[in-house]
Amino acid sequence: MSDTAIRAERLCKTYRIGQRREIQNTLRDQLTESIKSAFRRSKKTSTVDDSFWALKDVSFEIPHGQNVGIIGLNGAGKSTLLKVLSRITEPTKGYARIEGRVGSLLEVGTGFHWELTGRENVYLYGSILGMAKHEIARKFDAIVDFSGVEKFLDTPVKRYSSGMYVRLAFAVAAHLEPEILMIDEVLSVGDLPFQQKCMQFAKNLQQGNATILFVSHNMFSIKTMCKRVIFIKNGQIKFDGPTDDGIRVYEKECRLDNLTWIDSDPEDWPIHLTDIALHDEEGRTKNIFDYGERMRIKLKFHGRREIKRPNIIVAFIRSDGVACCNFSSALDDVDVPAICEDGGLELLTPPLKLVSEMYTIHVLVREEGFQQAVCAQVGMTFHVRHSTLDTHFGVFHEPAQWVWNPGEEAHSPDIDARSNTGSFVE
Amino acid sequence: MNSTQLNALPKPITEIRPSNRFFNLDLATVFRYRGLLYFLVWRELKIRYKQAAIGVGWAVIQPVLTVLIFTAVFGHFARIPSDGIPYPIFAFTALLPWTYFSEAMRRGATGLVDDAQLISKIYFPRLVIPLAMVVAPMFDFLLTFIVLVGVMAWYNIVPTWGTLLLPLFLLQAVILALAVDLWLGPINVRYRDVKHTMPFLIQIWMYASPVVYPLSMIPERWRLLYSLNPMVGVIEGFRWVLLGKGNPDFFAMGLSACLVLLLLFGGLIYFKRMERFFADVI
Numbered sequence: 001m002s003d004t005a006i007r008a009e010r011l012c013k014t015y016r017i018g019q020r021r022e023i024q025n026t027l028r029d030q031l032t033e034s035i036k037s038a039f040r041r042s043k044k045t046s047t048v049d050d051s052f053w054a055l056k057d058v059s060f061e062i063p064h065g066q067n068v069g070i071i072g073l074n075g076a077g078k079s080t081l082l083k084v085l086s087r088i089t090e091p092t093k094g095y096a097r098i099e100g101r102v103g104s105l106l107e108v109g110t111g112f113h114w115e116l117t118g119r120e121n122v123y124l125y126g127s128i129l130g131m132a133k134h135e136i137a138r139k140f141d142a143i144v145d146f147s148g149v150e151k152f153l154d155t156p157v158k159r160y161s162s163g164m165y166v167r168l169a170f171a172v173a174a175h176l177e178p179e180i181l182m183i184d185e186v187l188s189v190g191d192l193p194f195q196q197k198c199m200q201f202a203k204n205l206q207q208g209n210a211t212i213l214f215v216s217h218n219m220f221s222i223k224t225m226c227k228r229v230i231f232i233k234n235g236q237i238k239f240d241g242p243t244d245d246g247i248r249v250y251e252k253e254c255r256l257d258n259l260t261w262i263d264s265d266p267e268d269w270p271i272h273l274t275d276i277a278l279h280d281e282e283g284r285t286k287n288i289f290d291y292g293e294r295m296r297i298k299l300k301f302h303g304r305r306e307i308k309r310p311n312i313i314v315a316f317i318r319s320d321g322v323a324c325c326n327f328s329s330a331l332d333d334v335d336v337p338a339i340c341e342d343g344g345l346e347l348l349t350p351p352l353k354l355v356s357e358m359y360t361i362h363v364l365v366r367e368e369g370f371q372q373a374v375c376a377q378v379g380m381t382f383h384v385r386h387s388t389l390d391t392h393f394g395v396f397h398e399p400a401q402w403v404w405n406p407g408e409e410a411h412s413p414d415i416d417a418r419s420n421t422g423s424f425v426e
Numbered sequence: 427m428n429s430t431q432l433n434a435l436p437k438p439i440t441e442i443r444p445s446n447r448f449f450n451l452d453l454a455t456v457f458r459y460r461g462l463l464y465f466l467v468w469r470e471l472k473i474r475y476k477q478a479a480i481g482v483g484w485a486v487i488q489p490v491l492t493v494l495i496f497t498a499v500f501g502h503f504a505r506i507p508s509d510g511i512p513y514p515i516f517a518f519t520a521l522l523p524w525t526y527f528s529e530a531m532r533r534g535a536t537g538l539v540d541d542a543q544l545i546s547k548i549y550f551p552r553l554v555i556p557l558a559m560v561v562a563p564m565f566d567f568l569l570t571f572i573v574l575v576g577v578m579a580w581y582n583i584v585p586t587w588g589t590l591l592l593p594l595f596l597l598q599a600v601i602l603a604l605a606v607d608l609w610l611g612p613i614n615v616r617y618r619d620v621k622h623t624m625p626f627l628i629q630i631w632m633y634a635s636p637v638v639y640p641l642s643m644i645p646e647r648w649r650l651l652y653s654l655n656p657m658v659g660v661i662e663g664f665r666w667v668l669l670g671k672g673n674p675d676f677f678a679m680g681l682s683a684c685l686v687l688l689l690l691f692g693g694l695i696y697f698k699r700m701e702r703f704f705a706d707v708i
Contacts, residue, residue, distance in 0.1 A: 088547065088548065088705045090445060091442060091443065094444075097440070097442070098440040098442070100437045100438065110544055110548060111543070120472065124468075124469055127464070128544065131461070179437065
């Protein structure tokens, strides 16, 4: 056996896009199209380059026992790469060689049948993932134990909560005992204890010298899981190396791409954002902030006409779409001078009390307080880090004040209302 | 298992490259996934009659009702001859293989699309799906067969020793259904028109087969052409082995069997060529 678990050589994958695919949706269209093309002079003219390269010359080698994170924006080709490597779809060109038993989890629970019970689904899903019947029977108790749904084993899964469903599905997948595991953003499901179980499971796999290929948007989990990252952009590898460097490249590359308009062409808007940068209080560039840290956001604008009394609004949107907080210069009674041509603005947030997650910054500019929006853009993403606080604790967390009350009413005047930190009043 | 033990085992090698033009069925992989085939068949059986009060009873009620309707319409009102066999028995012996075949064909043609999620997210040899869809309806076939034997007893008809040849004709129906599915399944992945065409295809095919009328109604000079429909051989074969009536045209039967094999072989090649794009277009 060699040291290499996965070797990819110039993998390419093209998809047809544009007219041809749109038109030929029914048999009749296909027939008319093929008749038409029969009368064309040469075949080449009809296949103008309407192909889209989902992967282009992707080459890498991964030794046994290494965890590699695959990062990139949506549509960069990460999932296509996993699909090719797990043989769901075929590459157009290139070659790959994988040594070891492959387990791929592109989605947890595909193959579960709603009408079947939990017990039946364990067998069905196990066999879909490639386990033999006796293997599933042998691991059955361990699977049920891991999932924590033993009470509902004989209930059809259509009556399960989504959490139970995912837990049972993941429990089956976790017992596949693969030597090479490819996962697409699936460890981020379930509640906190279950997530910890999953991370423990990934660590155990790693100790057993398994190779893990991990696709995620969450730089935080990439950092904790992988020492190496492959950054893919437009189907090509932009960076392959140590995680910290990779994430830096990724963030730099994605920064301008991230400055997209929420809708329509930037030219249609009177003012637009030309740059956005995140720093800590001391001015160091970063995008992973510890819970409680303050953030300095530097914005640069370019106006095509004069915007009177602009109201700059900066919103934090969590990765699951929850709008978490909003800063507005008008609400804070800040007089931003009229913007014409270029202008810059800096915002220092209060200590961030948001829970550990990924957030995207949306920037909105309104004219004359809350009048017409003149700019609406999606800026950068950042992460908040905390060892326990996550979305299960809500949107934000603030320490409260507590009073221990042994059998009688609380003496509320004892609580110092001006104190900011949580404390125990005796 | 510790890592030294792991390293000692030979590791399976997976090679990924664009498949070449040569015909490679890779039946070894299908065989390795026989467990999945088993569970897909089992799933089909489990979900088919779930949350139905009569449950598996439907497998019996459906063919019996169809026989009654056919007997009333074609036997009584239309007075279609049945070669001296009581009409219910005449229709039932044909409906037994026909119901199996039409069901296997219908489910096999749409099965890939019904399991689209599976195909776009998980690797397994795609051939397992049409295989499961032609195996699953055999369960209904068995139940119906038992009912048929009962009805024949009612009419004082005892199955002949020829019944032992029945699996041979069933096999032809199975292979035919599989062959048709290997063609229609991939087309349905790309063009959902197949799904809408199925009911008509099944109806036309039934009236082109001697289900409600006897083969003897077909003029002699058209009979060979008519017999190219492989279901003619299957249905005539069923009547022959179960009732001992009729003298089958072995030449026509052999010809239609060859046709089925040809269709199967072509279907396998076609399926294999198309399956590469299933996940992309489904």
